[in-house]
Amino acid sequence: DMGGHDTYMHKEISEQPDAVDRVLRGRIDDRFSTVHLGGLNLDAREARGIRRVKILGCGTSYHAGLIGAGLIESLARIPADSEPASEFRYRNPVVDPDTLYIAVSQSGETYDVLAAVQELKRKGARVLGVVNVVGSAIARETDGGVYVHAGPEVCVVSTKCFTNTVVAFALLALHLGRIRDLSVADGKRIIEGLRKLPAQISEILETEDEIKKLAAEYAEAKSMMFIGRVRGYPVALEASLKLKEISYIHAEAYPASELKHGPLALIEPALPTVAIVPNDELLEKNRAALEEIKARSGKILAVAHQEQEKADHTILVPKNEDELDPILMGIPLQLLAYHTALALGRDIDKPRNLAKSVTVE
Ligand code: F6R
Helix, strand or coil: CCCCCCCHHHHHHHCHHHHHHHHHCCCEECCCCEECCCCCCCCHHHHHHCCEEEEEECHHHHHHHHHHHHHHHHHHCCCEEEEEHHHHHHCCCCCCCCEEEEEEECCCCCHHHHHHHHHHHHCCCEEEEEECCCCCHHHHHCCCEEECCCCCCCCCCCCHHHHHHHHHHHHHHHHHHHHCCCCHHHHHHHHHHHHHHHHHHHHHHCCHHHHHHHHHHHCCCCEEEEEECCCHHHHHHHHHHHHHHHHCCEEEEEEHHHHHHCHHHHCCCCCCEEEEECCCCCHHHHHHHHHHHHHCCCCEEEEECCCCCCCCEEEECCCCCHHHHHHHHCHHHHHHHHHHHHHCCCCCCCCCCCCCCCCCC
16 A cells, blocks of 8 residues: 555655654653663673774675764774675675674575574574564564664665664664763763654755755756765765666765765766755865865766755755764655656656565575
């Protein structure tokens, strides 16, 4: 049942305010400015002993893990990174007892992720799951974790589950942070930011008509570049993947800082760039990247908190806490991919060559 929407993807994009509300519900503890995660199965002493966090997932879940790693580093001050589970399992990784491993999966059935979890467990590692489907193979195989509560996702490409997974990581990062060195004041600041998300997502969804007009313009492109810096880079990766998957337009994502090390050679009027430009400590650096692109007559679509002078178009999103901005900046780009694919007449819910859950190697 699409509930009045033309596609599941559109329905699932629209459900995000409620979905985010659901992942937060019952978990926030205002008394100590922290969160309770019932199924985590990691006590405070164990949480203090973690030296590193390694997040493993595939596709969109890997991208959610990249944002999650950034949240864990900044809120809990634990070195963290995310890697495609498939790469991890084929490189005979060093398994370290002081590392917390986290498997991320919407379906909970992705074979490469499951195989990585099994290999880690065989070697004695502690593995948690950040999973959407309750009771799925990865949920059962992990030692504990955080359910994402996005609800069923039918469209082959992931949208609401991506957003909810990142919010679940924000909760986990806040939880680990408050056990370690995150202050009560910072805990409170993040909690207030989290509570603002559902209304801010609704605000972004209301700009759909505007994004649809932009999509009609960008649908003519043969290829697109997506750039972001630090927190913005995983947003660029995910937006680029979404566009590729459903519109079949070639797209690449680069850290904004890497442009000058190669891809700047591609910039010309026929290759538009989508730039993630939050109002944070990196704003001036990001603006410099826009200038480099403009100097090569590249067309720019910025996703930003204020109008960007060098951009041809700016999609404005509401500001949250710097750490939580990536959650909001991804949402207009889901709509951009959606309307681009729609303008090109693509089969949005079932893109060619793709399956919802990849249970083969
Ligand atoms: C992208 C997409 C895929 C999945 C990937 C992992 O829109 O849907 O990239 O994210 O196949 O799937 P899960 O999260 O079910 O493990």
